[in-house]
Amino acid sequence: MEEQDSETQSSGSGGEEETLKLEPEGLRHDVEDQHVLQFLDSLDGYITLMDSLSLTLRQGWLELASARHSMGASRVNSALLNLKFHSASTSLQVTRNDVDSEANEANFTLCKWASSNSGHSSAGEKFREDKLQTKHDSPDLRHRSKSQFSDETSVQSGASLVADDHVQRERSKSLSVFGTLVSPKLRAAQLSFETALEMLVEIANTRSTMLSAFNRVKKGLEDIKS
């Protein structure tokens, strides 16, 4: 009886030890499942975005072809491209998440129609910052008085108007390479390619997430193997 009790006790304590051993294993499987899900989600997002990009680019090419048809091939071709020194109006900001050496995930942010004068905070970027600031401040604005709210919204709308003007000027500058008067189809093509650019930045971010998750899953599989 005592032996049975001692056996029961030892099996009970062994069972507890096994449970304790299994818990970190269980956590590890949960983390691995999370990485696999992240990988599959980003893979799906990547393929979906590529499909959308194809559609947008096709629209852009069609509009460009229409513009070439209405303006003439000599007015819409690469020979007219500006080869004088100038900086890109649309650029990127890159940040890296340095979690570990394997993950090494990069994050891309598009800065559309910033000033072509480099080194200065431009109205284009400011437009984006104002928009973000509006989003972050909106919960606090609810608690303020109406007069303050109306003052702030008028300031913000003024700032956004200035930014809109700047963006329109930069767009016109870009179009002016093909002449003063351009076909509306060329303007439409410009907007389509801007949209394509936004999608491409999203694709780049999704790609980065996918590769980072893939490296983690691969490492997990190698750990299991070893």
Place this chain on the structure above:
Amino acid sequence: MAGRAQIPTNNSSLIAMIADEDTVTGFLLAGVGNVDLRRKTNYLIVDSKTTVKAIEDAFKEFTAKEDIAIILISQYVANMIRFLVDSYNKPVPAILEIPSKDHPYDPSHDSVLSRVKYLFSAESVASERR
């Protein structure tokens, strides 16, 4: 997540392009064109007269530059230098293969998808589980 440091690598980076004329023209309309003081552009227009060597040189030049964050390359052009594209594995600049007018996007040729597809191979998964 705690401990995740955001490191800004560059204040302002460029988008480079190796593609056909219409694609490059379109993206230049969107304002990504850059010409430096040495009159070097951040794009290469590929046509029937462009040699594979010129494409390779442009790819190597763009991947070596620190101020380029994304390289857009038409997939049919990437296929001409497939070995070079597939052997590139840095996170920045990111290489994005895009469709062109005459060559739609083919996921089976995409270098990123080729890199990750081995996870879906029954053999590799089965061998890891043994």
